[in-house]
Amino acid sequence: MSLFDKYAPLQARVDVMMKIGKDALGVQFDDIISTTRGRIGNREILLAGTNNYLGLTFDEDCMSAAKNAVDNHGTGTTGSRIANGTYSEHIDLEKALADHLGMPSCIVFTTGYQTNLSAISGLAGDKDVVFMDADAHACIIDGTRLTGASTIRFRHNNPEDLDKRLRRQGEIEGGNALVVIEGLYSMFGDVAPIDEFVDVTHRHGGYLFIDEAHSYGVFGPTGCGLAEEQGVLDKVDFISGTFSKSLASVGGFCASRHPEFEILRKVMRPYMFTASATPANICAALAAVEKVKHGADLRANLKVRSEQLHKGLSDMQYDLCAEASPVIAVRRPNEAVAAMEWNALIEDGVYVNLAVPPGTPQSSSLLRISLSAAHTEEDINIILKAFNDLKDKQGSLMAEMGAKLQA
Amino acid sequence: MPTRNEVYDKICELLEPYNPKNRPIEMSSGIMSDLEVDSTAVFDIIMGLEDHYDISIPMEMVSDIKTVGELTSAIIQLTSE
Numbered sequence: 001m002s003l004f005d006k007y008a009p010l011q012a013r014v015d016v017m018m019k020i021g022k023d024a025l026g027v028q029f030d031d032i033i034s035t036t037r038g039r040i041g042n043r044e045i046l047l048a049g050t051n052n053y054l055g056l057t058f059d060e061d062c063m064s065a066a067k068n069a070v071d072n073h074g075t076g077t078t079g080s081r082i083a084n085g086t087y088s089e090h091i092d093l094e095k096a097l098a099d100h101l102g103m104p105s106c107i108v109f110t111t112g113y114q115t116n117l118s119a120i121s122g123l124a125g126d127k128d129v130v131f132m133d134a135d136a137h138a139c140i141i142d143g144t145r146l147t148g149a150s151t152i153r154f155r156h157n158n159p160e161d162l163d164k165r166l167r168r169q170g171e172i173e174g175g176n177a178l179v180v181i182e183g184l185y186s187m188f189g190d191v192a193p194i195d196e197f198v199d200v201t202h203r204h205g206g207y208l209f210i211d212e213a214h215s216y217g218v219f220g221p222t223g224c225g226l227a228e229e230q231g232v233l234d235k236v237d238f239i240s241g242t243f244s245k246s247l248a249s250v251g252g253f254c255a256s257r258h259p260e261f262e263i264l265r266k267v268m269r270p271y272m273f274t275a276s277a278t279p280a281n282i283c284a285a286l287a288a289v290e291k292v293k294h295g296a297d298l299r300a301n302l303k304v305r306s307e308q309l310h311k312g313l314s315d316m317q318y319d320l321c322a323e324a325s326p327v328i329a330v331r332r333p334n335e336a337v338a339a340m341e342w343n344a345l346i347e348d349g350v351y352v353n354l355a356v357p358p359g360t361p362q363s364s365s366l367l368r369i370s371l372s373a374a375h376t377e378e379d380i381n382i383i384l385k386a387f388n389d390l391k392d393k394q395g396s397l398m399a400e401m402g403a404k405l406q407a
Numbered sequence: 408m409p410t411r412n413e414v415y416d417k418i419c420e421l422l423e424p425y426n427p428k429n430r431p432i433e434m435s436s437g438i439m440s441d442l443e444v445d446s447t448a449v450f451d452i453i454m455g456l457e458d459h460y461d462i463s464i465p466m467e468m469v470s471d472i473k474t475v476g477e478l479t480s481a482i483i484q485l486t487s488e
Contacts, residue, residue, distance in 0.1 A: 009443070129465075132466075134450065134451070134454065141466075144466065145467075150463075150465040150466075150467060151465055151466040151467065152463055152465060152466070153450055153453070153454060153466065154454075155454060164458075165457075165463070168457075168461065168462075168463055169463055357445045357447060357448075358445040358446045358447045358448075360447075361447065362447075363425070363445060363447060363448055
């Protein structure tokens, strides 16, 4: 038996996908032309699955900030934050984010994944209990795995269910409850009732941690996220986010209303034992924070485009997973059909994400779209036409898929 | 306290929506390996068992459970505590 035999069922799924067409989970873009356009071979592709919510990756100020950072401080830090990897840029960004969120403490990390891995594993100790939304992202799940804390899942976006499980748990001897939710959920695009979670969590004496990776920059009057939008930002204990979506860079942050959070810098292994983010990444994110704070026009356009696309797809009778938001997921009957349609969309010049179990809730197979403030009305019409074409050629597509799978 | 057969029957009931190929569910069946239930679905089944028996089954305990029989034993242990 080989070391790789355990992956035979997964390999079989990959083989099916490759019979159907391209590797949807390993697409190579030959060129990125703009925020909303890429190129594969000779084909220009409309990008509708990049999480580039505010469209800042080609913003002149963000690009200049990154270029200047390379000129001033080089290409990499060659060290972790606890060694030689803390530059003035890291501190400036931490101050800017703390100020934006109105919190006394903020720590930046090298990636978004590492952010939740670090913060959750650092916050939860052996005697604490983590209560995690059932649809939590892999980095939250993996963060709990690095702790000695017990972890209990509660039903997705259901404060009453959390209340029941906190009551069932009873008093946590020598420890605390840490409740972990997200703002905007990345797969279905549904939003959390954060105000209700604040109420339930604090009624039980717990701490509330919100991952606003997909909602920072997108929601709230100043772009702080859904907690700000719902008027409870000052009541949330911890807010994490990423630089690789609205902030158009790479990295992440966790902020807290508890100044004692700073001690976590001496505890979090994924923070202590990895190189810090490059000056270019940090300075691009710092420039983008300013854009977020004054980005009401970007958020307004993103909302209009989201509603335009959601209505168009609904009118075509597509099964959508949530109300209109910058993430719009189209539920398909199974993985093979979703893969076949994903290939048809790419051939039609539209890139979306193929999302399949176990990375999706309810074992769903999805064509997942994420929109950008840089998308125009015409861009949305192009996406809608591509999905309309899918409907029109459904019969021939399924026949082609059947033939490919039997070949 | 439920009997082993009662717990087994409840697990089979909760597994049913995730077993479209109607694979036989034995005590020795690997939940993920034999029945091909994905990790997300396993945790949905766990939440159903937690609610039915009014117990907490922490995720770290679930990661050690591979078979239907092991899950049955865990439920019986937790309901007896």
